[in-house]
Amino acid sequence: FTQEATAKAADSGANASARFRERQAQASGGVVDHERVELLAGKAIKALTDIVEEEQVSYEEYNALKAWLIQVGEDGEWPLFLDVWIEHAVEEVANQDREGSKGTIEGPYYLDNSPEVEWNGTIDMRPDEPGTPFVFKGQVTSTTGEPLPGAKLELWHADSLGFYSQFAPGLPEWNLRGTFIANEDGEYEIHTIRPAPYQIPTDGACGQLIEAAGWHAWRPAHMHFKVHAPGHKLITSQLYFPGDPHNDDDIASAVKPELLLDPQPNPDEEGEMTTYNFVLDAE
Ligand code: MBD
Ligand code: FE
Numbered sequence: 001f002t003q004e005a006t007a008k009a010a011d012s013g014a015n016a017s018a019r020f021r022e023r024q025a026q027a028s029g030g031v032v033d034h035e036r037v038e039l040l041a042g043k044a045i046k047a048l049t050d051i052v053e054e055e056q057v058s059y060e061e062y063n064a065l066k067a068w069l070i071q072v073g074e075d076g077e078w079p080l081f082l083d084v085w086i087e088h089a090v091e092e093v094a095n096q097d098r099e100g101s102k103g104t105i106e107g108p109y110y111l112d113n114s115p116e117v118e119w120n121g122t123i124d125m126r127p128d129e130p131g132t133p134f135v136f137k138g139q140v141t142s143t144t145g146e147p148l149p150g151a152k153l154e155l156w157h158a159d160s161l162g163f164y165s166q167f168a169p170g171l172p173e174w175n176l177r178g179t180f181i182a183n184e185d186g187e188y189e190i191h192t193i194r195p196a197p198y199q200i201p202t203d204g205a206c207g208q209l210i211e212a213a214g215w216h217a218w219r220p221a222h223m224h225f226k227v228h229a230p231g232h233k234l235i236t237s238q239l240y241f242p243g244d245p246h247n248d249d250d251i252a253s254a255v256k257p258e259l260l261l262d263p264q265p266n267p268d269e270e271g272e273m274t275t276y277n278f279v280l281d282a283e
Contacts, residue, residue: 007168009204013076015167016108020079023112068205075204079108084200088253091236099143100279102258103237107224109164114154114177122191123155123178130160131193133271134263140186140229140278147186148280151229154179155190157222162198186229194263194272195221197246210251219252220244225278232280239276 051057072081087105095103117123140151156177158164165175176195182188198219201207210217222238238254239261240247247255266273 007163007170007201009077009201009207010075011169012164012167012201013080013204015076016079017076019111019166020108068209071205071208075206077201077205080200080204080206083108084206084252091254098233098281100233100281101235101237101277102256103235104254104256104259105238105252106226106236107238107252107254109158109167110154110156110224110226111166111177112154114156114179115174117178117180117190119181119183120189120191121178121180123176124172124174125176125193126172129175129193131196133266133269134192134194135266135269135271135273136188136190136192136223137273137275138188138277140182140188140227140280142229142232143279143281148229148232149182149184149186151182151186151188151227151278151280152179153182153188153190153278154226154228155192156224157192157195158198160193160196162196192223194241195223197221197244200251215251216249217251218246219250220246220255222254227278227280229280231283233283235278235280237278 052062072078083105087107091103091105115124136155140148140153142148154177156164159171159176163171165171165173165177176192178190180188180190198221199217200210200219202210202217207217209215220240221244222240225235225237225239227235227237237259239259240255241263242260247260261274261276263272263274265271
């Protein structure tokens, strides 16, 4: 694993920026709502100039900010910066009226079209993939308790060193990424490995900010999901493990009590298993 261990923030940043641009170009829309832009850009600028006045910001500090913002772009870390420090608020607003399962932020490392894995199958991983084998079972239902056959779960997570395939060098293209189709009862059974706690890249502009502010770079171990079913609202979620030291101080503020799993020793094979059900709101 030497190649991935040498991954640079700027590599994953450049990939995350390029992937985001591709997806954004495909997204519909593009109609500018001038009133919203005037309101939101105006409020954002006022929030910053208010801080300048309240905190008596100096030219030295202003220039440090300017240099840092330029560096965020050069390191390709705008997706990382925004998803770590801002997305959680957007997610709360977007999903405040949901009645089914809670979701949380998507983060910068989602890729669509991951390979479909057969029922009860194992996600793509290297033959010597380090980590505890982990079986994830459950059911997708509607808010009225109806099973949702044919629901689709997309799963992606980092490896034991905290790297995501296609964002760090040296990993197979779809390592630890897969698409799983639920059976006629809306049930799924997924085999993977238990992910490790994750540190956001520390050698780029975001890492520089974290160090300068005396913060830490950790997210608790997590598995990312998108769950789709016909006629229902997509859920984007992440699930976490009890006892992780960073469940209470996730740098991305994306942990919710409803998203904690309850892993148990697997009675059928080596490793652990857990059950977690997704409840989807009708569209
Ligand atoms: C991640 O893996 C992640 O999930 C988030 C939200 C931010 C940075 C890296
Ligand atoms: Fe993640």
